Amino acid sequence: MLGLSIREVSQALRDGRVSATELCRKCINQIQRTRYLNAFITITEETAMEQAQRTDSRLRTGKGKKGIPFSVKDNFCMENIETPCASGMLKGYVPPFNATVVQKLLDQGAVLVGKTNLVEFAMGAGSTDGVFGPVRNPWSYTSLYREQSTEDPDSDWAITGGSSGGSAAAVASLSSFLALGSDTGGSTRNPGSLCGVVALKPTYGLLSRHGLIPLVNSMDVPGIMTRSVHDAATVLRILQGRDERDSTTVQAPSTPPRLPEHFDIRDICVGIPKEYHAPGLSKDTLAQWSRVADMFEQAGARVQEVSLPHTQHSIVCYHVLCCCEVASNMARFDGLEYGHCSKVDSSTDAMYATTRHEVFNSVVRRRILSGNYFLLKSNYERYFVKAQQMRRLIAEDFKNVFRTGIDVLLTPTTLSDAARYSDFIQEDNRTRSAQEDVFTQPVNMAGLPAVTVPTALSHRGLPIGLQLIGQTLQDWKLLTVAQWMEQKKSAFIRSKVQQNSKIWKYFY
């Protein structure tokens, strides 16, 4: 039951094969069973069960909405639910309102089972350095992975990627049918790829950011994680559209009720950006990338190499812009209105300084320091303005490619499958972010939609995902192509999840 897609489980609820309460209980039990993954910061068992019961009573009257259990990354605000955002700064902070995207899911009768783990303020690609500790990749506990490991499961496990690692793990470990992440430089797609789930980063502005604790306002987008492309499309349909509380949102283009089951791939032109043959790209991922490109070609799609010449500079510029907005957004955390407040009160400035020093981790502090440096009057032109100019060129690159008739771009999502935790932490957050976000952040710079779909398992038994990038507001077309790819490639991963429960021996 837990391995079903949203579409399948919705049918089961409608048919009365399972009640919302039973389904919710199963998910909560699954979360409890997989506590060692550390995917959740808060489990909302009580409110979830209440909500599921209400849904059931409505279902009995025939007018009820579905009671699909879901989880939400802990950087989305939820009324009366503590939202520490993996930081000591917001420990104990209880927001007084719901994020728009969360509210929209609740309005549909979805049942929130918990808030998922991340890195502090979503800064980083590993889900390894939040105050609640690292998240473990569920795939480290399959027989495929364990059979190759000689070490203890507590010392040899793979990371989930990040920063939405908890959300990816929740969907992959069957604790939720869907999870919300956020995607600033790849934070939804990166863990989605490493955890073998479908992860969609919609067009910037298509989903409201109201209630999302910001990282980089000009790039943040709520992300959608599901176990099928069809499910991602269903959720996108619910969440998209203008929100008067977020002035950067746009009207959603009209979308049909569901993705087309059959469509002709021969009408599609797939671009392969040559700059994505980056150093450090693993053999497995490269092989998978070319295999899928061939698959498109063999099915009759036009596949052609394209160039995005400015992409190579993207990661550097991304870091400059990211740090600037971080420095600015973090200025509100002064300990006065909410959050941690230092006991030092010798002066206002001393109180500010110690409050911030006591709880921000070194990653956050470094980004604030860099950002403030870049924004100094004497540096502004040299860093911020230059990075903005480059950002425009990167966006232009994409536009130019799409102008030549390309419908989607096919790229790897990450350099390789998930790293072992002990290997990953050998490098600092800054280095890892630069490596991990290399294929994902250009899309955020340009505001485009992109989705990662699991396509294979690596020789280590860990998922490999490929990324499809679409044109602005062409999310639906992007998902249509993604679904085709999924049907051809990744169905086998899902079948493993669903049918061969032996590989999840630590789960059951």
Place this chain on the structure above:
Amino acid sequence: MAASSSGYSRMFFKLRKYANKSQSLYHTDSFNVVIRTIWTSGSKTQLQPKVHTKSLPQMVGVVGLEIHAQIQSTSKLFSGSHVRFLAPPNSLVSHFDASLPGTLPVLNRRCVEAAVLTGLALNCTINRKSLFDRKHYFYADMPAGYQITQQRVPIAVNGMLVYSYFEGRRRNQVVTKSVKIKQIQLEQDSGKSLHDDERSQTLIDLNRAGVGLMELVMEPEMCCGEEAAAAVRELQLILQALGTCQANMAEGQLRVDANVSVHRPGEPLGVRTEVKNINSVRHLAKAIDYEIQRQMEVLQSAGKVLNETRAFDSKSGNTIPMRDKEGLQDYRFMPEPNLPPLFVYESEASVPAGVDPAQVVVIDRLSGQLPELPSVKRTRLVETYGILQEHSFTLVNEDGLIDYFENVVQTTKAEPRKVIGWVIKELMGNLNSQNLNVSQSPISPCALAELISLVESGHISSSTAKQVFQEMWKAPEKTVGQIVKEQDLWMINDKEELQKICKRIVDSHPEEVQIIRGGNKKVLNKLMGEVQRETKGRTDPVQIRAILEKMVS
């Protein structure tokens, strides 16, 4: 920048606020009570500082103004919280105002319209596209750690304000000047900090945080306090006429900072100081003149003027250095990423397809709403009623006085030039001496009109009328007729009675009669005065003179 600097280094307080409780947050008993002051006319003393030197040209003051005008709107610039003066502390604070993470600014169209209206009234170019920026600094009453403002591209630029003041011995010569408005930018106001020295703690009230401000920057083209005061007074009248700002300085709706320097004409501008903490137009003039004088004296004694911020102390009339925020601030400006560019459209036709014209700001629509501006009003008054220019200033300066005046003019047959005397001398004299507004006048326009009509028709004399006016002021419930009757003030028009009275006076003043008959006609005035005294002014002087002349001839 809206927050004022403070020298308090010790701050101790906890604002624990989970915003669902934010409607009734930290209350405090200490409260600022501001007494409304009414400023009526140009400063009486002309403080043109003059320092003479032998060979060089005289030094002159150079004054530029930075004005923060609080936008008159029901809600704040980027949130739905209400705007109200003197509401209980922290009772008007939304999640956004308290900078809760995840909240986003949503621009209030009413505030944009106010800025565009103001820009149009001040002859500005309205930028079709303007941008918002973040200006960063840590201050306890600015919860986000930055202020959203318009640093790069403000909503309006290159305007001009025309203002006038009076010169001459009787202060009745009108001098008209103009000052360039560099720009008008939209920005957020800060909250307020209340420092409690005794317990060394600071209380914060966020009611004002996020209220819309228009920052107007006037070029340094004025030379003294009087000019600056006249410019600000004119601006106040314009803003009030537009309804975009209540412009009361004492209530902080209009905050004026003056940039003051001195130099010799032809030489580069001197080092300037910024004078803050000015809460009336009168103080503005004083502060500027003091500062010009001070800087001149510093330079005369071979000293140096420091580039600093100074506060005006209204008690001593001096400016004193404010303890600066630590060192030089780098505001680390950055574009506000949560607000798209602000577009303003020329006409409904230029609104792009897919955009609801009712939801955007259209200049044509706003120009149509522009009310009669004070300068136009004054010209109209002078032309329509033939009154003196200086009187038109008084009429426009006082809220409601034009209506009052026009009301009286319409209800009486008296010449407007006669009415204006009553309105300016009697009515305003009484109002000012009792610190009342026109709307609080105990005498209605109708009653005054009735009184003036009685004078016109010869039923009472004008000197009696002034007496009646004071009686009416004291007893507004009585009609003019009642008062005149009760006090027996009707004019004596009966020829025989007048003859009798005059006869009595002539008989009792034989010496004077003698002198008049001797050729000194001036002494007749004394007899006339006696008649007036006897009749309590109830006679027509022309008639009395005729009768007396006949009797003594």
